[in-house]
Amino acid sequence: MHHLFGLVLGQKDLSRAGDLFSLDDAEIEGSLSEALEQIKIISSSPDYQTNDNDQAVVEICITRITTAIRETASIEKHGKALVALWESCLEHNLKPSGKDEDTPHAKIASDIMSCILQNYNQPPIMALAVPVAVKFLQRGNKELCRNMSSYLSLAAITKADLLADHTDAIVKSVLQGNSMLLRVLPSVYEKRPQTINNHLTELVALMSQLEQAEQHHLLRLFQIVARRKQPEVLKECIPFLIGHLRDPNHNDIILNILIEISGYEPVTLTSFLPMLKEIGESFPSLIGQTAKIYGAVGHVDEERARMCLIYLVNQLANMEHSFHHILLLEIKDITDTFSNILGNQSRDIYRMSNSFTAIAKLLIRQLENYTTLGSRSKSLALHAIRTKGMNSDNGQDMDNGDIAAGISFTEMYLSQENDKLPLSPDTEESQLENSSVSHPSIKCTELENLPESVEENCHEGSTETIKNPVEYQDKLYLHLKENLSKVKAYVMEIGKKIPSPDQCIIEDTVRSCVAKLFFSCPLKGHYCLYSKSSFTLISRQPQLWIHIMFLFQQNLFPEPLSIQSDTVQVLETLWEKTQLKGTHGFETAMIQSTFPHQKDLDHVQMHLEEVRFFDLFGYSEEAGTWQCFMCNNPEKATVVNQDGQPLIEGKLKEKQVRWKFIKRWKTRYFTLAGNQLLFRKGKSKDDPDDCPIELSKVQSVKVVAKKRRDRSLPRAFEIFTNNKTYVFKAKDEKNAEEWLQCINVAVAQAKERESREATTYL
Numbered sequence: 001m002h003h004l005f006g007l008v009l010g011q012k013d014l015s016r017a018g019d020l021f022s023l024d025d026a027e028i029e030g031s032l033s034e035a036l037e038q039i040k041i042i043s044s045s046p047d048y049q050t051n052d053n054d055q056a057v058v059e060i061c062i063t064r065i066t067t068a069i070r071e072t073a074s075i076e077k078h079g080k081a082l083v084a085l086w087e088s089c090l091e092h093n094l095k096p097s098g099k100d101e102d103t104p105h106a107k108i109a110s111d112i113m114s115c116i117l118q119n120y121n122q123p124p125i126m127a128l129a130v131p132v133a134v135k136f137l138q139r140g141n142k143e144l145c146r147n148m149s150s151y152l153s154l155a156a157i158t159k160a161d162l163l164a165d166h167t168d169a170i171v172k173s174v175l176q177g178n179s180m181l182l183r184v185l186p187s188v189y190e191k192r193p194q195t196i197n198n199h200l201t202e203l204v205a206l207m208s209q210l211e212q213a214e215q216h217h218l219l220r221l222f223q224i225v226a227r228r229k230q231p232e233v234l235k236e237c238i239p240f241l242i243g244h245l246r247d248p249n250h251n252d253i254i255l256n257i258l259i260e261i262s263g264y265e266p267v268t269l270t271s272f273l274p275m276l277k278e279i280g281e282s283f284p285s286l287i288g289q290t291a292k293i294y295g296a297v298g299h300v301d302e303e304r305a306r307m308c309l310i311y312l313v314n315q316l317a318n319m320e321h322s323f324h325h326i327l328l329l330e331i332k333d334i335t336d337t338f339s340n341i342l343g344n345q346s347r348d349i350y351r352m353s354n355s356f357t358a359i360a361k362l363l364i365r366q367l368e369n370y371t372t373l374g375s376r377s378k379s380l381a382l383h384a385i386r387t388k389g390m391n392s393d394n395g396q397d398m399d400n401g402d403i404a405a406g407i408s409f410t411e412m413y414l415s416q417e418n419d420k421l422p423l424s425p426d427t428e429e430s431q432l433e434n435s436s437v438s439h440p441s442i443k444c445t446e447l448e449n450l451p452e453s454v455e456e457n458c459h460e461g462s463t464e465t466i467k468n469p470v471e472y473q474d475k476l477y478l479h480l481k482e483n484l485s486k487v488k489a490y491v492m493e494i495g496k497k498i499p500s501p502d503q504c505i506i507e508d509t510v511r512s513c514v515a516k517l518f519f520s521c522p523l524k525g526h527y528c529l530y531s532k533s534s535f536t537l538i539s540r541q542p543q544l545w546i547h548i549m550f551l552f553q554q555n556l557f558p559e560p561l562s563i564q565s566d567t568v569q570v571l572e573t574l575w576e577k578t579q580l581k582g583t584h585g586f587e588t589a590m591i592q593s594t595f596p597h598q599k600d601l602d603h604v605q606m607h608l609e610e611v612r613f614f615d616l617f618g619y620s621e622e623a624g625t626w627q628c629f630m631c632n633n634p635e636k637a638t639v640v641n642q643d644g645q646p647l648i649e650g651k652l653k654e655k656q657v658r659w660k661f662i663k664r665w666k667t668r669y670f671t672l673a674g675n676q677l678l679f680r681k682g683k684s685k686d687d688p689d690d691c692p693i694e695l696s697k698v699q700s701v702k703v704v705a706k707k708r709r710d711r712s713l714p715r716a717f718e719i720f721t722n723n724k725t726y727v728f729k730a731k732d733e734k735n736a737e738e739w740l741q742c743i744n745v746a747v748a749q750a751k752e753r754e755s756r757e758a759t760t761y762l
């Protein structure tokens with residue numbers, strides 16, 4: 001042991017204890033384990049709790065030891081001795097003696113824990129510390145318990161296996177009021193499911209007492225349980241979950257849990273259908289999820305099938321939401337299972353897949369004719385749907401009507417049934433000044449299960465006349481008919497590399513037209529980066545993006561699109577807005593080149609990389625669509641969203657510009673946490689803070705290219721705010737990539753949070 005440590009600890013000399021801080025960390029590093037063992041002996045003496053001198057000596061020495069361990073990165077070398085001292089505290093009283101007055105051993109435990117917490121990402125240290133940390137949960141010290149919970153939460157993120165053996169103690173601590181540990185349960189569930197299953201009813205009963213973030217962790221646990229297909233475990237919990245459906249913060253995730261359950265035990269949800277109907281009426285954005293549950297219950301038996309069909313058909317006729325594709329799929333699945341409900345007309349009904357209200361009307365007519373639907377209340381409900389569908393058809397003449405830009409693709413599908421008046425030439429000219437098109441986020445393959453067209457003419461008994469593209473020798477229709485399978489295969493392939501935008505606006509610039517493209521996340525999870533806002537991309541290749549959108553739209557339909565389709569006419573309007581003199585029109589261009597050139601697609605991918613799109617979005621094989629970083633990586637949400645917990649920290653060089661031609665780089669310590677990028681005045685994290693960058697004010701983050709032709713990621717990047725540009729340089733390209741992704745995710749999250757707050761206030 002270093003002679004000064006030996007003097008201070010051996011003689012318990014408080015007057016020399018402060019001299020320990022004058023020694024270099026490396027000079028005393030080899031003595032730290034021995035010093036910790038000596039402290040353990042001192043703190044275990046019978047008179048320690050009443051000896052102020054000994055307590056002061058121990059407190060100073062522990063502070064010096066933990067500082068040296070941190071600075072010399074020697075936690076693995078001294079971890080065993082550190083944890084042994086920590087565990088020895090459990091043999092003594094830890095309960096506060098007065099108001100907020102920690103006992104001497106509680107202070108030792110707290111100081112050591114702070115040192116260990118900084119190394120939560122090192123498995124060897126966690127293997128030593130976790131078993132001890134769990135024991136502190138039951139020792140009656142709320143502050144220690146809270147801090148231990150924080151440590152265990154971090155441990156669960158990086159090494160959940162270590163916590164599995166302590167699941168029972170963790171669950172008991174939660175039930176005793178330590179709700180912070182709820183975030184641990186989803187991580188350990190797969191290792192100890194039965195232990196948690198035994199307490200699920202007690203856990204769900206805590207919902208109303210929890211903070212919003214804690215409720216989210218509990219619901220994440222129920223999602224995992226639901227995926228394991230254990231209806232007997234969840235049966236008693238369903239009423240509790242249903243009771244929280246009106247909470248807008250959690251109804252989305254609760255419905256996803258119920259969808260999981262409906263996949264293997266739909267009967268248990270039958271009695272809750274009226275409540276789900278109310279939720280759909282109160283929250284139209286959730287109709288797609290309620291429809292899936294109705295669809296699942298509709299497969300139980302024919303009586304439930306008819307009951308669920310009434311709801312689904314009602315919603316299909318409703319033009320105030322964008323879930324018609326999902327509704328149609330659920331209706332088709334039920335009527336395929338119980339084919340006698342629709343009889344022979346089913347093929348003709350589904351071939352009208354471009355007109356949802358027309359399908360709804362035919363379904364209503366067939367359901368009304370079904371003899372077992374004798375209830376007057378049901379007939380009235382169907383009559384109401386029918387009336388609504390008929391009213392939406394009044395006065396619409398597709399031969400004379402112009403297609404207005406700026407409507408969703410769902411609205412395009414419904415335009416044949418829409419009661420809009422035809423646009424005047426002036427109105428059309430005005431709307432085309434800022435042409436736009438959008439479509440709902442849905443899986444590209446969702447409608448592929450619908451049957452193909454079986455006849456060119458509509459069923460003889462139908463009152464609706466459907467135009468036959470072949471009758472007019474529609475060239476686009478004929479071309480797509482020949483290449484439909486190729487288009488679908490092509491879209492399935494490029495759809496994993498290039499996303500389809502939710503909305504496209506064509507804008508005029510000084511030089512040419514550009515496409516303003518908007519991308520959002522369809523999952524819209526609890527920590528979603530783009531549930532209320534959108535990622536915006538400005539492209540100087542508008543026709544290429546229109547071509548891509550056209551192919552994605554065709555993939556949604558089982559039959560070839562025609563030039564008369566509303567979807568196509570809106571895309572054609574956008575194309576004309578961008579068309580240069582002497583270039584092909586939309587129809588000719590789509591026929592002559594079925595697919596974009598690979599070189600053009602490579603440019604699109606390069607552009608998406610340049611604007612850091614792939615930092616924020618990724619293709620999910622499981623979901624079959626593009627989702628934001630947070631929705632694709634829910635396990636990282638806890639770290640990113642934990643208050644004060646850095647997303648990334650370390651040294652960067654900042655470009656200092658004193659005069660126009662004199663520039664230098666200054667090394668500073670940066671921390672990305674919460675809504676700010678914090679940086680210190682010096683190289684150390686202990687230096688005082690400088691003015692932080694507010695992430696909600698960041699306009700863009702861009703790499704600084706070393707050469708125009710150099711496609712590798714450079715070390716330098718820029719952050720543009722409302723009034724300043726910052727230039728930073730990382731130690732290498734890998735480190736720069738980490739910083740760029742983390743900053744982009746944090747900026748998107750800050751803006752999404754700001755957007756949600758604005759929506760709340762509105």
